[in-house]
Amino acid sequence: xxxxxxxxxxxxxxxxxxxxxxxxxxxxxxAGIIVxxxxxxxxxxxxxxxxxxxxxxxxxxxxxxxxxxxFGGSKVQIGGPTGAFIIIIYGVIQQYGLGGLAIxxxxxxxxxxxxxxxxxxxxxxxxxxxxxxxxxxxxxxxxFSTQINDLLGLGxxxxxxxxxxxxxxxxxxxxxxxxxxxxMGVLSVVLIAITPKxxxxxxxxxxxxxxxxxxxxxxxxxxxxxTIKTIGDLYTLxxxxxxxxxxxxxxxxxxxxxxxxxxxxxxxxxxxxxxESLLSAMVADGVIGDRHNSNTELIxxxxxxxxxxxxxxxxxxxxxxxxxxxxxxxxxxxVAGIVHTxxxxxxxxxxxxxxxxxxxxxxxxxxxMVSYNMSGWRTxxxxxxxxxxxxxxxxxxxxxxxxxxxxxAIEVGLVMAIVLFMKRAMESAHISVVRDEVExxxxxxxDEVLSIPSGTEVFEIEGPxxxxxxxxxxxxxRNTDAxxxxxxxxxxxxxxxxxxxxxxxIFINASKKEGRVVILSGVHDNVEKSLLKAGxxxxxxxxxxxxxxxxxxxxxxxxxxxxxxxx
Numbered sequence: 001x002x003x004x005x006x007x008x009x010x011x012x013x014x015x016x017x018x019x020x021x022x023x024x025x026x027x028x029x030x031a032g033i034i035v036x037x038x039x040x041x042x043x044x045x046x047x048x049x050x051x052x053x054x055x056x057x058x059x060x061x062x063x064x065x066x067x068x069x070x071f072g073g074s075k076v077q078i079g080g081p082t083g084a085f086i087i088i089i090y091g092v093i094q095q096y097g098l099g100g101l102a103i104x105x106x107x108x109x110x111x112x113x114x115x116x117x118x119x120x121x122x123x124x125x126x127x128x129x130x131x132x133x134x135x136x137x138x139x140x141x142x143x144f145s146t147q148i149n150d151l152l153g154l155g156x157x158x159x160x161x162x163x164x165x166x167x168x169x170x171x172x173x174x175x176x177x178x179x180x181x182x183x184m185g186v187l188s189v190v191l192i193a194i195t196p197k198x199x200x201x202x203x204x205x206x207x208x209x210x211x212x213x214x215x216x217x218x219x220x221x222x223x224x225x226x227t228i229k230t231i232g233d234l235y236t237l238x239x240x241x242x243x244x245x246x247x248x249x250x251x252x253x254x255x256x257x258x259x260x261x262x263x264x265x266x267x268x269x270x271x272x273x274x275x276e277s278l279l280s281a282m283v284a285d286g287v288i289g290d291r292h293n294s295n296t297e298l299i300x301x302x303x304x305x306x307x308x309x310x311x312x313x314x315x316x317x318x319x320x321x322x323x324x325x326x327x328x329x330x331x332x333x334x335v336a337g338i339v340h341t342x343x344x345x346x347x348x349x350x351x352x353x354x355x356x357x358x359x360x361x362x363x364x365x366x367x368x369m370v371s372y373n374m375s376g377w378r379t380x381x382x383x384x385x386x387x388x389x390x391x392x393x394x395x396x397x398x399x400x401x402x403x404x405x406x407x408x409a410i411e412v413g414l415v416m417a418i419v420l421f422m423k424r425a426m427e428s429a430h431i432s433v434v435r436d437e438v439e440x441x442x443x444x445x446x447d448e449v450l451s452i453p454s455g456t457e458v459f460e461i462e463g464p465x466x467x468x469x470x471x472x473x474x475x476x477x478r479n480t481d482a483x484x485x486x487x488x489x490x491x492x493x494x495x496x497x498x499x500x501x502x503x504x505x506i507f508i509n510a511s512k513k514e515g516r517v518v519i520l521s522g523v524h525d526n527v528e529k530s531l532l533k534a535g536x537x538x539x540x541x542x543x544x545x546x547x548x549x550x551x552x553x554x555x556x557x558x559x560x561x562x563x564x565x566x567x
Contacts, residue, residue: 008119008295013070016333024332031331032339035078038203038325039065039340040347042370044231044355045363046081047314049146050089052098053235054355056312057081058348059242062341064316067304069337073121073296074281076288076331078322078340079304083370084272085315087142088406092265094161100258102247102309107259107266109305112274112298121294124274130383130394131413132275133376137394138401138409140374143367150364153181153227163402178227180219181361188212188365203325205366212362213354231363232356239352242311268407269305269315277301277318287327321373389420422468429463431472435483440549450549453557456485458521458549462492465527467499474503484516484563485556489549491522501534508539517559519544521552 039061047057061080068079092101115121145166149156154173160166188208195204219225231237249258281292297318304316326336347355384391393416400409435457440448452458459477463469477486488504496504508518518540523531528545531537537545546552 007117008121008293009116009299010073010293010296011071011300011334012073012075012293012296013334016075016335020333025335027330027332028336029339031326031329032336033343034201034329035322035326035331035336036340036343036347037206039078039080039322039344041203041205041209041358041363041366042319042322043081043344044358045366045370046083046086048231048235048360048363049083049086049143049367050081050314051093052089052101052312052314054231055235055237055348056314058344059311060308060313060316062344062348063242063308063311063313064304065337065341065344067307068277068300068316068318069334069341070300071296071303072300072318072334073293073298074284074318074323075290075292075333076284076323076326076336077277077281077292077297077318077334078326078337079277079301079316079318080322081314081316082276082319083143083367083374084136084139084276084317085269086146087139087401088265088269088272089314090146091161091405092262096258096262097249098312099247099249100262101314103249103255103258104262104266104269105305105309105313105315106247107262108269108273108315109302109307111267111270112302112305114302115270115274116295116298116300116302119295121274121278121296121298124271124278124294124298127275128390128393128413128417130387130390131397131410131417132279133379133383134394134397134413135272135401135406135409137375137377137380138398139406140371140376141398141402143371143374147364147367147371150229150360151182151185151368153178153185153229153361180225181228181359184212184216184228184359185361185365185368188362189368192365192369201329205369208365209358209362212359212365213357216359216362217357229360230356231358231360234360235356237348237352237355240349242313244310245312247309264407268410270302271410272406273301273305273315273317274298276320280318280320280323283320284323284327287324389424393417393420422466425464425466426468426472429461429469429472431462431469431476432460433476434458434460438489438549438553450553453485453553453560455483455560455563456487456553456556457483458487458489460489460492463494465490465493465496465500465504467497470497470500470503473500474507477507482511482514482516485519485559486511486516487519487521487549487552487556489521489552490524490527491549493527494524496527496530501530501536504531504536505534505539508536517544519546519552519555519559521546521549523547 043057043061044054047054065080092104148170149159154176156173160169191208192204195207216228277297278294281297285292383394393413396416397409397413400412438450438452438458511518546555
């Protein structure tokens with residue numbers, strides 16, 4: 001029992017077999033076949049866009065999808081390569097090669113496993129929403145910008161990695177548009193967009209690939225159109241099962257030095273994988289009325305990302321679109337996810353010749369629609385009408401993702417979100433000082449006004465007593481013409497940090513040196529624990545820590561009488 005409390009690892013795959021039935025199996029098989037078909041064009045497109053190839057995309061969808069279904073914490077989660085990783089993968093390959101990508105992915109997998117073992121699954125869910133929308137929108141823009149070459153058939157052999165340079169290159173080569181490729185790319189986008197209007201079952205991306213592959217083949221065979229590039233023109237799909245390969249670094253680079261350089265990238269991959277998979281699982285929970293295990297999900301995602309690189313795969317995570325397709329087609333348990341991987345395996349083993357006929361402009365069209373669906377432009381417009389601080393975090397994250405990199409974008413976005421949160425907390429917090437009367441509210445009924453004893457002043461702190469407010473308190477107490485008795489009313493202080501404790505200690509010591517008495521009123525239990533640990537209670541005296549303002553003012557009156565007698 002103790003081990004269960006320490007390690008929260010309970011894969012849904014094993015628990016679902018307790019009440020498994022033939023009906024559930026039938027539903028899972030049908031859903032798995034459909035999701036596998038949906039995943040074919042996406043896995044191929046994500047592999048190519050990431051700078052690897054169609055085989056790597058399929059291998060990732062097969063292995064990662066299988067492992068995430070077996071070891072994950074959600075009943076219906078479908079794992080595999082996603083658009084969110086494209087820009088990261090592409091950048092790592094450009095700088096460190098495929099070996100560097102494999103090492104970064106393995107490191108990310110280990111980080112995910114550690115996060116799950118440390119029960120950080122629930123913490124990841126608290127990533128500020130504007131940051132998620134910002135980097136997702138930035139990734140969408142970046143994916144779109146990477147597809148223009150294939151979409152329009154520009155024929156550029158080496159497209160610059162930098163966003164601005166990339167678009168300058170596009171405009172410089174705009175005269176090289178191949179109109180057959182451009183037409184096919186645009187028609188693919190249109191077909192994907194209108195398919196849901198007449199069919200909810202047939203995936204638009206699959207329909208576009210089937211139609212456009214046939215069209216490209218007919219144009220080549222019967223019309224002599226040879227300018228439309230296909231997957232087979234650029235890549236060779238392997239035959240047989242994926243081979244186990246130990247990652248190797250290019251150029252004789254040191255493994256340890258490479259790991260140090262890749263640590264930020266690995267952390268970004270892990271964070272992105274954690275956020276996307278848990279968001280997908282949360283969305284799925286809302287639809288099926290279940291509750292996923294976030295820590296188990298992280299461990300399952302980590303296992304997948306540790307294993308996949310040894311077979312030539314790329315980073316993987318939970319895919320929201322494929323997970324929803326699984327649910328909408330009747331998937332009940334992780335068996336559906338396993339069936340979907342078997343469908344992809346059959347494609348890799350037996351349909352490689354057909355895959356090679358898929359035109360590149362059509363795949364570009366698929367990714368253009370993926371980027372459009374990822375962009376979340378409606379959410380961005382909605383957020384622009386509400387919170388200015390949230391909007392600023394969103395656009396800073398988005399722009400940094402587009403023009404620099406995702407790691408920097410998330411780091412800066414988090415810092416901005418924290419700073420803006422503290423600013424709002426400081427603005428909402430209030431410190432006041434009164435000397436004549438103090439109000440006591442009882443939920444709007446029978447409010448009281450209490451007289452403050454002579455020689456007494458009451459400092460009221462409203463809000464968390466953290467470093468920003470602590471400095472305000474310090475300034476106020478220094479600028480006030482001090483009374484002999486000082487009551488600090490803390491009924492609305494929900495927590496106190498180290499700076500607050502330090503400033504309160506300075507305030508009490510300064511008051512004692514000047515012969516003044518400090519009384520604390522309305523201290524919450526959790527705040528009192530912090531005061532006890534810091535020695536504040538002993539410093540002020542237990543008799544001067546009161547449960548409410550009535551007792552605090554009574555204590556102030558007693559102290560005032562004692563002072564009067566001494567005089």
